[in-house]
Amino acid sequence: MGTSAKPRRITMTPAALRVRAAAAKLFYERGIHAVGVDLIAAEAGVTKKTLYDRFGSKEQIVVEYLADRDERWRALLAQYLDAAHPEPSARLLAVFDASLAWAQEHSSKGCSMVNAHAEISDASHPAYPIITGQKEWMLALFTRLARDAAPDGADHLGRTLMLLHEGALVAHGLNIFPNPIRQAREQAQVLLAAAGDTATER
Known part of the structure; x- marks a missing residue:
């Protein structure tokens, strides 16, 4: 899968x-299509x-909304990675x-990107x-971090962790059972322990 092109951004007054x-x-609360300008x-x-003077279109407002959430998520994640043990x-x-932490503060209805994709499936948007x-x-x-844990199986481990992570975000938004992200973390821990054991055996 290739890297997506960056969309045009505007200066925020x-x-x-x-x-x-x-x-x-x-x-986030009502859905993108349900909300008018x-x-x-x-x-x-x-x-x-x-x-319209500032954004030009509703589409550009959507761009800025999602880009801002993405930037804030990456900044928070960087803080957690910087504070984590190097292991x-x-x-x-x-x-x-x-x-x-993000879900508890910002995402009561699940991942904004997943929710937006349900409404925006046109690649030209x-x-x-x-x-x-x-x-x-x-x-x-996930793949880069997995490479340090299991060099020979990084691609597979990265994808498996991604599946756990994304599934947990969707389950969190659906609110069918409690603490899906915490449960996904526990399963990731089991998976990583097994990957570490395999690497040690080799």
Whole structure:
């Protein structure tokens, strides 16, 4: 899978920041297609003219909403990775710890990228590369971290950890059973222990 092209971004003025904050709340809670620019403008306390002057289109607001969440997620994850013990399995488990912290504060309805993909499946949409780009980046991260834990099986281990992680995010959003991210972390720990045992045997 190739790296997604980066979409155009805009300079954020104070009015644009208010629009993005209002849109982010509405998009996440109600869905992207269900929210119109009239409602966003009203919630942000700006005119539609100001909204279009700053963003040009609703599509660009979606771009800025998702890109901002992606950037904040990566920043939080970097903090957890920096604070983790250098041992490979500890750094991999730190990804799950970061996701748990993020989900508790920002993602009561599940992963915003997964939710957005349910509404934006057209690859020509300017926000599409942000959605797929984050997941490609996460897979690359899991694979890179897995390489230190199990050099010979890094691709397989990275994909398996990615499946655990993404499945947990979806389960969290569905709220069918408690603590799916914590349970996924526990399963990841078992998987990493087995991978470490295999590596030691070799």
